[in-house]
Amino acid sequence: MEVLKTLEDLQNIRKNIKGSVGFVPTMGALHNGHISLIKKAREENDIVIVSIFVNPTQFLPGEDLDAYPRKDEADKKICSMCKVDYIFMPEISTMYTKEEVLVKAPNNSYVLEGKTRPGHFDGVLQVVLKLFNLVQPTNAYFGKKDAQQLSLIQQMVRNFFLPINIIPCEIVREEDGLAMSSRNVYLSAQQRSDAVLISKSLYMAGNLISKGERNSQVVKNKIYDVMSPLDVEYVAVVDRNFNEIETIEPKNTIILVVARFGNTRLLDNFWL
Amino acid sequence: MEVLKTLEDLQNIRKNIKGSVGFVPTMGALHNGHISLIKKAREENDIVIVSIFVNPTQFLPGEDLDAYPRKDEADKKICSMCKVDYIFMPEISTMYTKEEVLVKAPNNSYVLEGKTRPGHFDGVLQVVLKLFNLVQPTNAYFGKKDAQQLSLIQQMVRNFFLPINIIPCEIVREEDGLAMSSRNVYLSAQQRSDAVLISKSLYMAGNLISKGERNSQVVKNKIYDVMSPLDVEYVAVVDRNFNEIETIEPKNTIILVVARFGNTRLLDNFWL
Known part of the structure; x- marks a missing residue:
């Protein structure tokens, strides 16, 4: 397993991959929910790439960006045990510049999570689009727990004609039923x-x-x-x-x- | 030369292209400015694809969407003479659905053309991103006459990490100096x-x-x-x-x- 930090590292690796690529984008602090996505990606693809990036643009002012759990070393061990080929772990300055072309969630998505967290999905779609273009996955794996997010990513793939299969994955629960998060x-x-x-x-x-x-x-x-x-x-x-x-x-x-x-x-x- | 109308036609053709692809996105009514882009694309690529699509989302209410010159038959002849391999000529309903994930030009782009035509560049970037994802060009050719548009497309390619070279092309003029449009x-x-x-x-x-x-x-x-x-x-x-x-x-x-x-x-x- 190799940990990639820069765009150049990822792009050089990607250029030379011939087979299918399974991609699991995460914000780290990996739990059994993520592991189930990674295992599915491992079963269905030649190469598995996991990204770990706490994406600032999907947090609203006052939300838990700074407090969000970071567990880089534990995450690397988990990925290694799951036979991940590459972890992409960029800095914020690698992913973003000051003024950017933006992605905007559809006007009718400002309900439910989109209403409580206006702008959240814009940031999710922006980072997912960037990651998709870098990783160019065959298949990308997302949990059903973030249902509205999953639906909007599926819509972005349709609207932007991205040549990527989105694979929805079942919610993984604690023994008493609590959805993992x-x-x-x-x-x-x-x-x-x-x-x-x-x-x-x-x-x-x-x-x-x-x-x-x-x-x-x-x-x-x-x-x-x-x-x-x-x-x-x-x-x-x-x-x-x-x-x-x-x-x-x-x-x-x-x-x-x-x-x-x-x-x-x-x-x-x-x-x- | 083949004229492609549907996503499926274009996607099937694209899958089987092995060499470099030069792409010239246009709104038709081709003049010597477009021809210079196409010629450059022809010189520099194995396959040349021209799109002809009067993109509604880049016209503001009250602008000349309906009056914009359509010259499909003349355009096809010009492309054929320039040894274009494929023209992509979709319907509006092929490119757009009702509610869409949107692209938004950077906040600092609302100057000059962005100020006179607020929203215009959002529509330009939206359709160019869609076309880029469909055509997956190696090189894409744009005239310098629409300078701010060119700059924003270059920025979108950088921000979204699109694996595409943008080739700026010189302005072509009438004999008395008027820029072709x-x-x-x-x-x-x-x-x-x-x-x-x-x-x-x-x-x-x-x-x-x-x-x-x-x-x-x-x-x-x-x-x-x-x-x-x-x-x-x-x-x-x-x-x-x-x-x-x-x-x-x-x-x-x-x-x-x-x-x-x-x-x-x-x-x-x-x-x-």
């Missing part, structure tokens, strides 16, 4: 214990739907019930284009929940 | 005759500078003098980053002029 380390013991209600509420919703319930409001009420001890930011029932829907359509519905624990926002979701 | 057809006989003052003013400016003048204001005054019969929109002396400069620096200066003839804006410039 690098931000789970921010939780106190009490918050960590309360957080189980997030996934539990989705599990109960799934149960209701499997018994035939199709009314979004009834399902949302159930989720709010289960999460009532928590500070719930939103519960939404949307189609694959992130339009809210009143009637649940099997195979075209995502149920999204966000709960706050102090400054920490935890996302979870369930795809039908 | 598809919009010259809008001019009345009187306007066409008056328009010679635009290039003449730049020629006089060049003369002054070659005699040692370095004061931007003195040079601008000379240009305004020569163009005094015209409706001059702006005269600007800028560096290669389009920052206005008070002192002319050889090898890092562009002198830009825009004059209005009714609704028609004619651009010209001179690079030191």
Whole structure:
């Protein structure tokens, strides 16, 4: 495994790769969710490249850019154990200059996460586009936990005609059901214990739907019930284009929940 | 020569090209300026692809999108004579969907053309990025007449790490000096005759500078003098980053002029 820091290093390596390239872009602090993406990339490609870059443009002023967990040495060990071929680990000054041509998320994406964090997705799309152009992957792997992000990246690939396959990957959970996230380390013991209600509420919703319930409001009420001890930011029932829907359509519905624990926002979701 | 209409046609052709690809993106109504780009592309590449697409997103409301000259059959003949390999001539619905991930020109680009036509460069960069990703050219050819556009495309290539060489090409002029433009057809006989003052003013400016003048204001005054019969929109002396400069620096200066003839804006410039 080789750690690449500069554009030139990455570009020189990329030029000489003949086979398929699997790419897993990350902000580091790798957990089992990331590992599942890397393992899938390893199975499906000749070469696997992981990027580790805490991207400043996707953090809003006042968010946790400085506090975001950095675990470079542990991350390298994890990548090495997962038989990653190359880690790309650039400096901010390698990725950005002062004034830049920008990427802007579609006007209709300013809902849910796009509403709570206006500009967040612009930064995500900007860095993902840069990384895609550098790495030129055959396949790129993203977790379903960041559902709206995944959807917007898929849309960017379609809109910009990028010759890349986006591979959505299942959410990986702790034993009690909590969706894995690098931000789970921010939780106190009490918050960590309360957080189980997030996934539990989705599990109960799934149960209701499997018994035939199709009314979004009834399902949302159930989720709010289960999460009532928590500070719930939103519960939404949307189609694959992130339009809210009143009637649940099997195979075209995502149920999204966000709960706050102090400054920490935890996302979870369930795809039908 | 083959005319390609769909994404699939272009993508299938592109997959099987092994050598270098020279790309000339145009809005059609080809004149000697375009022909010079195509000839250069022909000399320098194995395969030459020209796109003809009147891009709606770079026209502002009230601009000449509908009136913009369309000359598809003449354009095809010109391309054929210039030994172009493929013309890509998509429909609007092939290039765009309803809600899109957008490209946004840098915040400091809202000067000169960016100020007169806010949003214009967003549309230019959006379509050029789409075309670049489809055509995947080795070299892409742009005229210096649209100097700010050229500079922003070069910046997009740097910012997004696109593996493409941008080749700036000299302005081609009519015998009396008027810079070639598809919009010259809008001019009345009187306007066409008056328009010679635009290039003449730049020629006089060049003369002054070659005699040692370095004061931007003195040079601008000379240009305004020569163009005094015209409706001059702006005269600007800028560096290669389009920052206005008070002192002319050889090898890092562009002198830009825009004059209005009714609704028609004619651009010209001179690079030191």
